[in-house]
Amino acid sequence: MLCDECGLRKAAVYQRHSQRALCEECFEKDLIKRVERSLANYGVSKRERILLAVSGGKDSIAMMFLLSRIFPRENLRAVTIIEGVKGYSRSREVSICDRVANELGIEYEAMHLKDIVGFSVSELVERSREMNLNISPCSFCGVLRRRALNVVAREQGVSKVATAHTLNDEVQTMMLNVLRGDTMRLVQWHPRSVPHSEKLVKRIKPLREIYEYELAIYAYLRGVELQEDQCPYLVQRPTLRFRFKEFLLILEALRPGIALRMLRETELLVEPLVNHVNKSGIVLPLCERCGEPTAPNRKLCRICEYLEALSLS
Numbered sequence: 001m002l003c004d005e006c007g008l009r010k011a012a013v014y015q016r017h018s019q020r021a022l023c024e025e026c027f028e029k030d031l032i033k034r035v036e037r038s039l040a041n042y043g044v045s046k047r048e049r050i051l052l053a054v055s056g057g058k059d060s061i062a063m064m065f066l067l068s069r070i071f072p073r074e075n076l077r078a079v080t081i082i083e084g085v086k087g088y089s090r091s092r093e094v095s096i097c098d099r100v101a102n103e104l105g106i107e108y109e110a111m112h113l114k115d116i117v118g119f120s121v122s123e124l125v126e127r128s129r130e131m132n133l134n135i136s137p138c139s140f141c142g143v144l145r146r147r148a149l150n151v152v153a154r155e156q157g158v159s160k161v162a163t164a165h166t167l168n169d170e171v172q173t174m175m176l177n178v179l180r181g182d183t184m185r186l187v188q189w190h191p192r193s194v195p196h197s198e199k200l201v202k203r204i205k206p207l208r209e210i211y212e213y214e215l216a217i218y219a220y221l222r223g224v225e226l227q228e229d230q231c232p233y234l235v236q237r238p239t240l241r242f243r244f245k246e247f248l249l250i251l252e253a254l255r256p257g258i259a260l261r262m263l264r265e266t267e268l269l270v271e272p273l274v275n276h277v278n279k280s281g282i283v284l285p286l287c288e289r290c291g292e293p294t295a296p297n298r299k300l301c302r303i304c305e306y307l308e309a310l311s312l313s
């Protein structure tokens with residue numbers, strides 16, 4: 001069967017949402033087109049310097065390949081933040097990232113959370129268990145990683161931090177925010193939202209219009225073998241996000257392309273609100289202890305609050 005786009009080469013990928021069979025080349029072009037659309041949506045120019053947050057999973061590897069097709073490679077740097085979880089060294093992921101970055105000519109570094117923010121995830125988890133505090137490891141990990149990326153981005157003088165969230169991730173997040181009535185999060189979810197502090201580097205998600213299955217195929221076509229280790233703290237619970245994830249797959253099977261339409265329609269719907277918030281001139285207060293930005297009406301940031309609860313401050 002020949003490619004539905006060029007009619008020249010053999011089709012290699014069936015794209016459900018467009019109902020087309022594409023050759024490898026046209027498939028990649030189609031992915032790049034959607035990444036460029038997202039970048040334009042974020043208002044990112046090709047002259048900007050971008051820090052890529054890469055975990056070594058298929059999505060982040062695909063992101064390295066795709067962005068290196070768009071940006072001059074000297075404008076890209078990649079980093080893996082090693083959380084410091086006992087029994088989860090990330091060495092396999094780091095070596096995959098290292099190899100791909102090398103192949104693409106992108107500067108790459110693996111950094112330890114402890115060296116950037118002073119604590120590893122396991123240190124905080126063990127401490128919280130000793131003190132019988134019921135704080136989930138994922139909560140520590142989330143805030144510490146976000147902080148670390150922001151600090152590294154500032155130090156390296158980049159203007160954006162790119163993460164490899166997919167269309168599936170983004171629609172799940174959108175649905176959760178809508179369900180919770182969390183308007184501010186919905187605004188932050190929108191590509192046009194601006195950070196409300198000079199100390200925060202804008203985060204972008206260049207893969208937000210690309211399905212997870214497409215990234216898996218793309219990484220496979222680029223010859224990347226994927227063996228992700230799993231974090232030992234990860235417990236598969238039927239969280240709301242997990243249920244949305246399954247629900248979305250069912251919807252997508254019934255109506256191919258619905259996730260992409262939902263993302264684009266919701267963006268249009270939220271846009272007036274985003275413009276309004278962007279013009280509001282909100283400036284986030286700085287944490288009294290560490291000087292990093294925190295949420296409005298708070299004295300300490302989440303990390304300093306955790307440290308205080310664990311008697312580590």
Ligand SMILES: [Zn+2]
Pocket residue numbers: 003004005006007008009022023024025026027
């Ligand atoms: Zn083709």
Ligand SMILES: [Zn+2]
Pocket residue numbers: 287288289290291292300301302303304305
């Ligand atoms: Zn703080």
